[in-house]
Amino acid sequence: MSVQRIAVIGAGTMGGGIAIAVLLSGLAVELVDRPEVRERAQARIERYLDGLLSRGRLGAGDKPELLDRLTWRSGVDALSGPEMVIEAVSEDPAVKGEVLAGLPRDFGGLVGTNTSSLSVSALSRFAPDPHRFLGLHFFNPAERMALVEVVPGALTSEETLSAAAAFVRAIGKEPITAPDGPGFIVNRVARPIYLEALRLVGEGGATVEAVDRLVEGMAFPLGPFRLMDLIGIDVNLAVSESVYRQLMDQPRLRPHPLQRRMVDMGRLGRKSKLGFYRYE
DSSP: OOOOEEEEEOOSHHHHHHHHHHHHTTOEEEEEOOHHHHHHHHHHHHHHHHHHHHTTSSOTTHHHHHHHTEEEESSGGGOOOOSEEEEOOOSOHHHHHHHHHTSOTTOOSEEEEOOSSSOHHHHGGGSSOGGGEEEEEEOSSTTTOOEEEEEEOTTOOHHHHHHHHHHHHHTTOEEEEOOSSTTTTHHHHHHHHHHHHHHHHHTTSSOHHHHHHHHHTTTOSSOHHHHHHHHOHHHHHHHHHHHHHHTTOOGGGOOOHHHHHHHHTTOOBGGGTBSSSBOO
16 A cells, blocks of 8 residues: 555644655645644744755745645545545544544545554554554654654554555655554653653752753753653653553652643743743
């Protein structure tokens, strides 16, 4: 199965980034979201393309051509027969389940869920066909990050897995097959890094800036607090809570109160212009 027409449900941070990656690969994309989200996402996409243009990575006529391949839809009932739908709404099983259950039951294409940690097998019960459903974990920012975890559920067919991996390669990304377990691979490995950094700062053993500076000094592109600000502190907390629950509440994986406090104060990172750092 060759995937040429893509629909992305959710035009937030992840959905918008996925759409940019699809457009830059030469494919067309339909983006589904509310009008108020559309305005912000359209502006973000155009800013990103303007940045590529200013750096000479796009020609003068490329931006209009790319935007011509972007179509906005108000709902899934308006889609024009894509071969793949990627759900990219918030990291909440109830929200994702509602979106997946709203897809036409006779939809014959592939369905991917962009989740950081939720069980793909559990979500598959909401999809039109669990055999054509899988996880596609893009990393933030999706327009730049090369890795995509391709996560088969219990009933995902080999044909679906192969077609999804081919699609990921076609948009210039690197597919890595990951098990359908808590946090998959990357978030399972990264969770202790975030949590130890939070514990250290929470206990007064170091400052946010010191931890980031030392970690970045070991050749990491971003320290844990800068990375949480980039991902979204609310998203990082949701993943922490998900992995904690799925691994039977192991104490070493317990989310730190500092994460919850930041979210309760609305300090979500770059997207709110205030997290562990302030952004203009």
